[in-house]
Amino acid sequence: MDLAVLWAFLIAFAVVAYVILDGFDLGTGILFPLLGRHENRDVAMNSVAPIWDGNETWLILGGGGLFAVFPLAYAIIMPAIYAPIIAMLLGLIFRGVAFEYRFKTVRGRWMWDASFFLGSFVAAFCQGVALGALVQGIEVEGRAYAGGWWDWLTPFTMMTGVAVVVGYTLLGATWLVMKTEGEVHDLARRYAYFFGVSTLVAIAVVSAWMPFEQAEFYIRWFTLPQFFYVAWVPLLVALAAFSLFQALWSGKHHRPFLSALALFLLCFVGLGINFYPHIIPPDVTIWQAAAPESSLKFLLVGAAVLIPVILAYTAFAYWIFRGKVREGEGYH
Amino acid sequence: MFEGFDPVNLARFQFAFTVSFHIIFPAFTIGLASYLAVLEGLWLATGKPVYMDTFKYWVKIFAVSFGMGVVSGIVMSYQFGTNWSVFSDKTGPVLGPLMGYEVLSAFFLEAGFLGIMLFGQKRVGNGLHFFATLVVAVGTLFSAFWILSVNSWMHTPQGFSIAPYVPIETAPWVADTVASGTSVLPDAPTGGQFVPEDWWAIVFNPSFPYRFVHMVLAAYLTTAFVVGGVGAFHLLRNRYNQSARTMFSMALWMATIVAPIQIFAGDQHGLNTLEYQPAKLAAMEGHFETNVDGPMGLTIFGIPNMETAEVDYEVKLPYLGSLILTHSWDGEIKGLKEFPRDEWPNSTVVFWTFRVMVAIGFAMLGIGLWSLFKRFRGSLYDSEWLQRAMIAMSPAGFIAVLCGWVTTEMGRQPYTVYGLLRTAESHSPIGAPAVGASLVAFIIVYFLLFGAGTFYILRLMGKAPTPFEDETPHHPTRAAGITPAPSLEGRRAPDPAE
Structure with a gap:
């Protein structure tokens, strides 16, 4: 395996870590307005307050890593999805500040509730749009983006935007099932059913639609014998979906969340099958976009040493804040 | 909207606006993180509750400003790509890995331990909590190290070669890869990029050590004047508030000791600029003509006029320019006219931002010496004028930091990578309407949200620090003997937010 491929896997790892953690x-x-009493929202927010910052750092690693090891991809993709990226960044600001501001006021709390919800919603939707824009193809000329600045706006990208919102909400609902008890727990369990079904529908629609966006995707999924190499992905999706609903039905606390994570991982693998070996399909491969070898090597040393350490202390932080978050047990 | 505007200037303004807002928070949190670590360390070492009270007072403020720093920082990490894509493509191989190291060695470290530092005191022991605080402080310094290395390399680039440009469609190894179905790596890079050759030379480029020291000291001074200003504010209300005394005294020690060091570091940084970026230095001094006929004076007032290449209303002190810049009585300094006209940085602006920064530095030194005098007279907490001066100076560090950055960044123009890559050739293929729209969005959102944050921080600062800040005190086990009476154990300061 050469360095460019290794780095493609590392960047993919950072992106998937971001998607499931910040997801x-x-x-x-996104569930905030549906949680009823403000005490319930306190509990929900406190369940993520100590860890959200670390979760979002994976997004910086995804972007920064792309800049470092696939600078050409970074330079082409970012201008191509200019508007959704800016909107996502602004959304992340709205929700990020709410973690602190919300506990600084009573009269203005509704404002920061709204800010937290809208910011989360916009960020999730824009991430979906960005993904859709990448899937449907980006026009490249020389070493630059050559399309218009509304190219990202199509029915397909709107669909992927909705899919990511629905999927993240399922992750959030199952997270609350795992981390809370009483009223919030019961509410979250009910929402998990609804968003579980919605997520499956979204996965089905996007999966069926995607192969028609680019010829190469079609060949990989809808022709023989290619289909047999990849058929295990939809089979495992079905299995994860069964596990999700069975666990919700039988009152399990952890398994719904783990099943939802499995769904996300499988979707990501499916995307990877579409993309490889391109980083911007259909034009740019990972080797074309890769930085010179000295760059790949220099950062790889750091990544090899530091990523395991990061995973260890991140796991430690989750372990410190393990268990159920109780009402009134605010960290603030 | 924005059809008539130059997209490069709009993108420059957007970068300047977002990075200026961003730098305010790290400038404060780098210093505050170290201060919190010192406070907690002192508390563990001495067992004096006043240190924990002060820690708890500032940690709430730290949480709000750190959050604002994080979210405004994410914007920066994407803006290279969205608005400066040509720059990203060309410099990514050199600068990207440095930023990658910043994320891996600093951002994750801060984020991973911040949760424990802010919310985990009841869940982990005192030792581990102190460790978390220490790690967050070290993380902020790592972050400063890497990002200043990146910035410095753009000022004084070295340790690289420049690859020839071959369009990706025609690169021979690409065809081999596609034909064989397996990966064929290029023998040599072909993207017209900066190719790293010597990482040591890149990281420790000539201006980096100076810029790093200068910025970290600036962060410490900025924080010291905020902490001291808040202490002074509460001392004016109650001269015997122990926590306010601690803040005031520690902040003034910092000013006394660090302000002179900072002035020395700034002078050394200036000499480095003279060597590597003489045009910037000439612009900072409003120095248009080379002083071939004798010593260079120091212009203390004037308005450099970029049209006429003269300084209007000039007030000059003889010899001082040569003395400060070359450390000799009659050293010769190149004037702006030695450089091509299209490579002049905007002297009107950087002349003044530089002077404001220097003036604030000397004002800080003055406050430090004043407090030293009062301290030896034994009346440090009694001088209301010193307290008022400290309050007036509390935002000074931020102003100095912003002025310093404007000086160094505008002084680098018209280049992004000094002498090699022009700003006008660095930007993304994005039209003025798109950049203008995002700029307006940033301005509205930043003023709204960071304005609210500043309001909450000021409100926290307005509350007097009290013993047993926040809740039940947690004393280190070795200080068990001084555990307060049980009646105080459950005491909770009334919080207007509840």
């Missing part, structure tokens, strides 16, 4: 805390934000 559940953005999802918690």
Whole structure:
């Protein structure tokens, strides 16, 4: 395996880590208006308050890593999805500040509730749009983006936007099932059913639609014998979905969340199958976009040493804040 | 909207606006993180509750400003790509890994331990909590290290070669890869990029050590004047508030000791600029003509006029320019006219931002010496004028930091990578309407949200620090003997937010 491929896997790892980690805390934000009493919202927010910052750092690693090891991809993708990226960044600001501001006021609390919900929703939707824009193809000329600045706005990207919102909300709901008890727990369990079904529908629609966006995707999924190499992905999706609903039905606390994570991982694997070996389909491969070898090597040393350490202390932080978050047990 | 505007200037303004807002928070939190670590360390070492009270007072303020720093920082990490894509493509191989190291060695460290520092005191022991605080402080310094290395390399680039430009469609190894179905790596890079050759030379580029020291000291001074200002504010209301005394005294020690060091570091940084970026230095001094006929004077007042290449209303002190810049009586300094006209930085602006920064530095030194005098007279907490001066100076650090950055960044123009890559050739293929729209959005959101944050921080600062800040005190086990009476154990300061 050469360095460019290794780095493609590392960046993919950072992105998937971001999606599932910030996924559940953005999802918690999207559920905010549906949680009833403000004490319930306190509990929901406190369940992610100590860890959201670390979760969002994976987004910086995804972006910063792309800049470092695939600078050409970074330079082409970011201008191509200019508007959704800016909107996502602004959304992340709205929700990020709410973690602190919300506990500084009583009269203005509704404002920061709204800010937390809207910021989470916009960030999730824009991430979906960005993904859709990448999937449907980006026009490249020389070493630059050559399309218009509304190219990202299509029915397909709106669909992927909705899919990511729904999926994150499922992650958030199952996270709350795991981390809370009483009223919030019961509410979250009910929402998990609804968003579980919605997520499956969204996965089905996007999966069926995607192969028609680019010829190469079609070949990988809808022709023989290619189909047999990839058929295990939809089979495992079905299994994860069964596990999710069975666990919700039988009152399990942890398994709904783990099943939802499995769904996300499988979707990500499916995307990877579409993309490889391209980083911007259909034009740019990972080797074309890769930085010179000295760059790949220099950062790889740090990544090899530091990523395991990061995973260890991140796990430690989750372990410190393990268990159920109780009402009135605010950290603030 | 924005059809008539130059997209490059709009993108520059957007970068300047977002980075200026962002730098305010790290400038404060780098210093505050270290201060919190010192407070908690002193508390563990001495067992004096006043240190924990002060810690708990400032940690709430730290949480709000750190959050604002994080979210405004994410914007920066994406803005290179969205608005400066040509720059990103060309410099990514050199600067990207440095930023990658910043994320891996600093951001994760801060984020991973921040939760424990802010919310975990009841869940972990005192030792581990102190460790978390220490790690967050070290993380902020790591972050400063890497990002200042990145910035410095753009000022004084070295340790690289420049690859030839071959369009990706025609690069030979690409065809081999596609044909063989397996990966064929290029023998040599072909993207017209900066290719790293010597990482040591890149990280420790000539201006980096100076810029790093200068910025970290600036962060410490900025924080010291905020902490001291808040202490002074509460001392004016109650001269015997122990926590306010601690803040005031510690902040003034910092000013006394660090302000002179900072002035020395700034002077050394200036000499480095003279060597590597003489045009910037000439612009900072409003120095248009080389002083071939004798010593250079120091212009203390004037308005550099970029049209006429003269300083209007000039007030000059003889010899001082040569003395400060070359450390000799008659050193010769190149004037702006030695450089091509299209490479002049805007002297009108950087002349003044530089002077404001220097004036604030000397004012800080003055406060430090004043407090030293009062301290030896034994009347540090009794001088209301010193307290009022400290309150007036509390935002001074932020102003100095912003002025310093404007000086160094505008002084680098018209280049993003000094002498090699022009700003006008660095930007993304994005039209003025798109950049203008995002700029307006940033301005509205930043003023709204960070304005609210500043309001909450000021309200926290307005509350007097009280013993047993926040809730039940947690004393280190070795200080068990001084546990307060049980009646105080459950005491909770009334909180207007509840």
